[in-house]
Amino acid sequence: MNWVGQNLDLIGQLTLAHLRQSAVAIVLGFVLAIPLGWAAFRFTRLRGTLLGVVGILYTIPSFGLFALISATTGIGLLSETNLVVALTIYAVAIMTRSVTDGLASVDAAVRSAAVAVGFGPLRRFWTVDLPLAGPVMLAGLRVTAVSTISLATVGALIGVQNLGYLFTNGSQRRIIPEVLAGVLAVVVIALVIDLALVLAGRALMPWTRRIRVPRQRARAAEVTA
Amino acid sequence: MNVFLDAFAWIFSPDRTTGYLPLWEAVLQHLGFTFGSVAIAALIAIPAGWAIGHTGKGREIAVFLSGAARSLPSLGLVVLLYLVIGVNFKEQAAVVAFVLLAIPSILAGAYAGIEAINRSTVEAGRAVGMTPMQILWKIEVPLGLPLLIGGIRSAVLQVVATVTIAAYVGLGGLGFALIQGIQTRNAAQILGASIVVVILALVLDGAFALFQRIVVPRGVAVQHSSPTRRRTRRAPVPAT
Numbered sequence: 001m002n003w004v005g006q007n008l009d010l011i012g013q014l015t016l017a018h019l020r021q022s023a024v025a026i027v028l029g030f031v032l033a034i035p036l037g038w039a040a041f042r043f044t045r046l047r048g049t050l051l052g053v054v055g056i057l058y059t060i061p062s063f064g065l066f067a068l069i070s071a072t073t074g075i076g077l078l079s080e081t082n083l084v085v086a087l088t089i090y091a092v093a094i095m096t097r098s099v100t101d102g103l104a105s106v107d108a109a110v111r112s113a114a115v116a117v118g119f120g121p122l123r124r125f126w127t128v129d130l131p132l133a134g135p136v137m138l139a140g141l142r143v144t145a146v147s148t149i150s151l152a153t154v155g156a157l158i159g160v161q162n163l164g165y166l167f168t169n170g171s172q173r174r175i176i177p178e179v180l181a182g183v184l185a186v187v188v189i190a191l192v193i194d195l196a197l198v199l200a201g202r203a204l205m206p207w208t209r210r211i212r213v214p215r216q217r218a219r220a221a222e223v224t225a
Numbered sequence: 226m227n228v229f230l231d232a233f234a235w236i237f238s239p240d241r242t243t244g245y246l247p248l249w250e251a252v253l254q255h256l257g258f259t260f261g262s263v264a265i266a267a268l269i270a271i272p273a274g275w276a277i278g279h280t281g282k283g284r285e286i287a288v289f290l291s292g293a294a295r296s297l298p299s300l301g302l303v304v305l306l307y308l309v310i311g312v313n314f315k316e317q318a319a320v321v322a323f324v325l326l327a328i329p330s331i332l333a334g335a336y337a338g339i340e341a342i343n344r345s346t347v348e349a350g351r352a353v354g355m356t357p358m359q360i361l362w363k364i365e366v367p368l369g370l371p372l373l374i375g376g377i378r379s380a381v382l383q384v385v386a387t388v389t390i391a392a393y394v395g396l397g398g399l400g401f402a403l404i405q406g407i408q409t410r411n412a413a414q415i416l417g418a419s420i421v422v423v424i425l426a427l428v429l430d431g432a433f434a435l436f437q438r439i440v441v442p443r444g445v446a447v448q449h450s451s452p453t454r455r456r457t458r459r460a461p462v463p464a465t
């Protein structure tokens with residue numbers, strides 16, 4: 001573990017770059033997925049197509065996606081922007097379904113009650129539908145965050161500097177502790193961000209502390225989400 | 226769209242049938258690594274998943290594994306095993322990495338398939354005098370098959386993506402052309418190889434989607450309920 005001690009600065013820098021790239025993709029993915037997920041929920045006819053397209057997006061291998069993005073948009077193949085765009089596409093792919101599922105999980109009676117007391121469509125969406133969809137959306141956001149952080153390392157193959165650099169550099173120089181440090185750093189960051197999301201969820205959605213998600217759904221969500 | 230023309234010209238060029246690694250050979254190699262690794266993973270994960278689903282014990286392990294696997298960077302795992310097992314055994318090292326990455330999805334699919342069965346169906350089996358083994362083979366396994374195939378589908382896609390990356394340690398497959406293209410700055414080759422990888426993944430995904438429908442036993446109503454239920458079809462493990 002000598003290598004790690006001597007290169008703490010490098011690991012720190014790469015971690016920061018890694019977090020920056022991942023955070024942009026996670027936030028962008030979340031923001032873009034809200035209107036998409038809403039559209040899939042609201043327009044039933046659109047749902048199959050939209051969720052199908054989104055499903056296809058995350059079957060695309062990342063190393064194959066970079067060149068497609070570069071060729072269609074003109075973004076440099078070996079650029080950080082390319083990686084962030086690719087990660088955003090995956091984030092949108094996971095989050096859109098979560099937003100749709102979240103909105104579908106809102107009790108229809110609650111929605112009707114909001115209409116009955118005079119909430120307009122916009123106010124109802126922001127103050128009733130979206131907050132109540134929160135727990136399901138949070139489950140999706142956690143999956144998005146963890147997989148984005150792990151996936152970002154592939155960026156090293158297109159020369160982007162992040163924790164993935166420890167894998168390519170460690171491979172070339174045959175330094176096992178370097179690679180191991182990279183794997184552990186990625187896992188630790190993912191766990192920390194995941195925990196932060198859980199805590200943020202508790203702070204923003206105090207009602208979820210008392211009311212438990214129905215057992216059946218919670219079980220399904222644990223495995224699939 | 227000239228770049229796409231160049232890329233297709235690269236794919237269909239007669240040069241692709243010769244040379245160090247002809248394109249069709251790379252595709253076969255890619256498929257070989259993918260299905261070989263997924264088969265090994267299935268041999269381990271399916272019995273374990275069925276045991277968890279049947280007995281209801283150890284489900285925390287399945288949940289933990291599918292969560293932990295998501296945070297594990299596949300490039301890091303491949304490189305780590307490549308260095309630890311030895312650079313002379315890079316194929317074995319890569320296969321170990323692929324198997325490790327494929328296990329959680331298959332395990333989750335096998336176990337979730339059984340858990341998703343209506344309890345009264347299982348109780349009915351017990352009521353008519355089925356032994357636990359009969360319940361497993363005649364009720365739980367057939368009814369859980371669609372979700373199991375869904376888990377295998379996720380695993381296959383995960384491994385297809387990871388095999389591409391593993392070309393970095395010299396494994397061959399379709400990632401070889403991609404990495405070579407990046408090193409030689411050959412845009413047509415990079416895009417051409419990417420297109421082949423993406424098509425391969427989409428074809429496999431489509432084939433498994435079809436397979437998943439076929440294995441629904443006759444007489445079982447297909448559940449078209451809320452989207453929350455439909456998501457259990459497949460665990461969202463993004464391609465790597």
